[in-house]
Amino acid sequence: MITMQCLHADLAQAVRRLLQIILSLCAIAVFAGAQQVDIVAKLRLAQSFEQTGVWDRAVTIYESLLESNPQNFVILEGLRRSYIELKRYDKAMELVRQQLRGNPTDENLLSILGGLYDLAGQPQAADSIWHVVIKKDPKNANLYRLIAAQLLDHRQYDKAIEIYLEGREATKNQSLFVEELASLYGALHQYESATHEYVKIVRANPQQMTYIQSRLSSFTGREEGRRAALGVIKDEVARNKEEVPLYSILAWLFMEGKQYEAALEQYRIIDRLTKAKGSELFQFGQRAAQEHAYLPSAKAFREVVDGKPAANIVPFARFGYARAIEELSVENDTIARAPGQLSSGVGRGSTISETQPTFQGAMALYESLIMDHPNTETAMQALFRIGTIRFTRFFDLSGAAAAFDKVRTMPFSSNLMYEATLSLAEVQTARNDLGRTRGEYDRLLSSSPEPYRDRVLFRLAELNYFEARFDSASAVLQRISGNATNDLTNDALQLLYFIQENKTAGQAALTEFALADLMVRQRKYSEAIVRFQSVLTQHPTTALVDDATMRIGELQLLLNRVDDALAVFRTVTNDMPASILRDHAQMRIGEIYENRLKNKQKAIDAYEHVLANYPTSLFVEEARKRIRILRGDSL
Template identity: 25%
Template sequence: MRLLLIIVFFFTTAQAVSQNDLLAKNYFEQGEFVKALTIYEKLLEKNPGRLDYFLAVVECNQQLENFQAAEHLLLEKLNSPRAIPQLYVELGHNYSLQNKDSLATESYDKAIRYIDENPAYAYNIGRSFENYSLLNEAVEVYERAMTLDSTKEFNAHLARIYGEQGKLEKMFTKYLELMQSNAAYRSVAQRNFSMFVNDDPANEANEILRKTLLRELQKNPDVLYNELLSWLFIQQKEFKKAFAQQKAIFKRTEDDLTGIIDLALIAIAEQDYEIARDIVNFAIENAPSPEARLQSHQYMMKIELATAVKEDYPKIEKQFLTLLETYGMGESTYRLQIDYNHFLAFLAGKPDTAIQNLKELSGTRLSVYQEARVKMELADILVFSEKFNEALIYYSQVQSKIKNDVLAQEARFKVAETSYFKGDFEWAQVQLDVLRKSASQLIANDAMQLSLMIRDNSLEDSTQTALKKYAKADLLALQKKEPEAITVLDDILNNHKGEKIEDEALLKQGELFEITGQFEKAEANYLKLIEFYKDDILADDAHFRLAKLYEEKLQQPQKAKEFYEQIIFNYADSIYFVEARKKFRSLRGDAVN
């Protein structure tokens, strides 16, 4: 019983201290320093060994300009038997606040001299200097400690400080030393490099890093430097130069195409298909196994499709068939078969053939996940062919087969979307409301957007006439029937003026005008949306699309800059804010990190 009482007493006391600590911090943050000081003094009285409470009392006095009281506290603590040399930094800072620079320097020197007595003090003293942005003093502390005691390791601190001081070459060199001694530092180093390096090869930091890496590579031909040069060239979107580095790495590592493949995927994502083709050809020629060669061929087909025009489709179909003849129609080529049938349905105009092929594939020996992937593609093609009920069956099968996978959530969204295409808005809404809590942020956002559109456009029109037309236009756009979709949207804009659907129709039609190369018409749509719906949820979309249109298609950078700027100042919570700010600075001529 007595032990229990002791435990309860200590628990209650600890809880009270914690609550007072939080209260004091809150007062301090609110600028109520007198109240904060009162609580911290009581906490320190009860916990005299707590240095954080002592420093809080000192800082409260400094905020209240009670510099003499702060000095008295610090000197009293420094004269105690326990050596706490970082308090000389605090004392120096207290003098600095009073513009007593000579006394401040004297105190800082005393702190630094303690390193000669015991290098173990370096961490606390160095951190204290850093807290007050006294970076030169912090560097001196860390460097002196490492000279006096070879077991001390402050290179990470030094590298970070060199960066803050703008001593880029010293920072890069120090991080390279760290990576040589411990590969775990690489992610930290690259994260810090990214704060200085940007996509401009002429940027000072880019040039310094490139020269530093080349210098180190000449001294020591370690693949680390090739890898970092490749990383730098990727940041600069110079994929050809990155490829040269990756080939050098491949020659030394043998059979490891990881870097080559990763670079190919980046080049494809950036739509630099010319160099991507060269990279993938290299991967095909040097593939260590049939499986690796097949994967590279799949990437090549993605490039072929991305760069093809309609006249190329017969040739592409033959390429697919040649690969399938070479590698077979079994489990190992299921992804290639999905790509082939996607091509047949969505580009080559042969959806029925694709449906039949995928039904046969889904009946072969596949893993549960592979079968789910096949059925997702099959259902997508069935929607494309307006066979909605059959598509819903396959989407439901995907959900039941892999219940806890993101693919199952995607299938649920496709169920909602298919119901929307059918005009069954009530059932679509039920599915979307569940998905708004999805673990996948992308799916949750898509679900929220579609849900809001259905709800908003059902309130004032119980017949949902305009919404049904809009769903039809959406489906036509999915089917690559852009002119027909544009015509349906014209119907909405002419016959449903002033209804909630009008802004959606303007934005959607603007996107379709862009796809069909009617850029002036797209411009007119976005301008109209901005004029009449500037406070609407789609206003930032219209601004961003219009800015990109001016920048990339209409070659009017000044107008592009104007609309990017409007996003920055008027739509700070927009998902386009970060990209708009980067684009604006680039168009203005800033160095954009």
């Protein structure tokens, strides 16, 4: 019993003691928690003072917090930042030294200490400390990074470069810090050094070519930057003649500078070294063509074809070559041959060269391509080009029609079919077979996709106009002109207003005028002049008289009768005082003197006449500009 009581008493006492301990622990925990809450609140306050730039208040709070938490990293950092902002570098240094007492070999703290000396205007002391840091482990790349970071913070880029180079030397690792150094050199406009670093990256990892090109492009847009990079890469290539990545950079740099021939030379080497069987040259040809560099493009395509290319690129390379020759022919303007002479230059085996490009040559290339690769999409494109050359360059209507017609029969669903039909309709118009023209347009209207319909509608409106169906033409033109986003809207409005203005004044005169316009479209210039003249003689009182005279002037010019053209335009300016086209006629006189007769002074006089006599004309701005160009003003 006693034992039991004693036991109960002991138990009660033990429970009481346990409760006391729990209560004490709770009290301690509550007290500690309250203290922790207080620290966090103060820390936040100090940080908010920092953010708002009230550094002295931040310092006061950080200092009080540090007394009770001398090892707290966040407080130490905040206090150091605030000291720095207040330019109290001595206090900041003292703080760092205090931290160093606990860990005297901490490289990060030592590099920060060096940075503080640097800020305080004691660069030699800073260098000494940094030297100590590096000396601890000269092969440790991170130490150089720590110090360079301090220097970069202080915008001391040249010294940062020195530190990186020192690290590279000490570690005997020439690929160390390449990215860092390349960026710094680039930013400091030391383009040669930057390029050397980028070469190292490419050598180590050729897959990074695109990345390196994008980095190089940060300065190769400047001519001096591109020149410097070119110099470096050329030297590297001279020393390492088998390194494809170097040739790739060199080719890219030449392309950036639009030095296509030099770029082509590099692509030849790349193609050979990589055994690409022409695909590298082919890519160059395409890019050069996109940039309208047709001569190097033609050379590249030709070399692909003449070499031993991969079979899949052959037709495309041949088409590329023919297109380049065609474009070169446009540049050289070597047409001027009558359709009858055409056959002599066409055919396999005839001499074709990019140095003496001719449309005949281009056509021969297209034709041989069609023969060798029949029933392919490339053949279809080649045939369309033949049709276009025959129509626009030689006005060979039968040949053009045959080509366009054949394009339509080819078994490919391509927009080229619609283009061929549109072109064929144009050929029919030129042949004066307006019924068939209308038939083609009607078919296209029902079958072509949306983007073609407005073009077809406009052509139909023109056809109606040529055939004196003015109401129908106006209705179609109104439909087109309702769409302000359409490229043809302005043309449609112009023709619509012309018809509306002149229809009421005299149907017969307008009919005659439209017929003359059709003849112009059919390139029957002399007959068109006669028609326009008949408008003048048969309908001398209509408002079309000045329009007809202007048209005659333009046709005389087309026929190279420059003096006659001048005389006609002068008729408008001198003898038609009521005409609203007098300013335009005067402008054309100036343009003839400027462009055809190359008589600067007379051109200036003519343009000045526009300014003096038609000051409200729409042409005055252009006239002013021409005068200033002619007299050599810098605009």
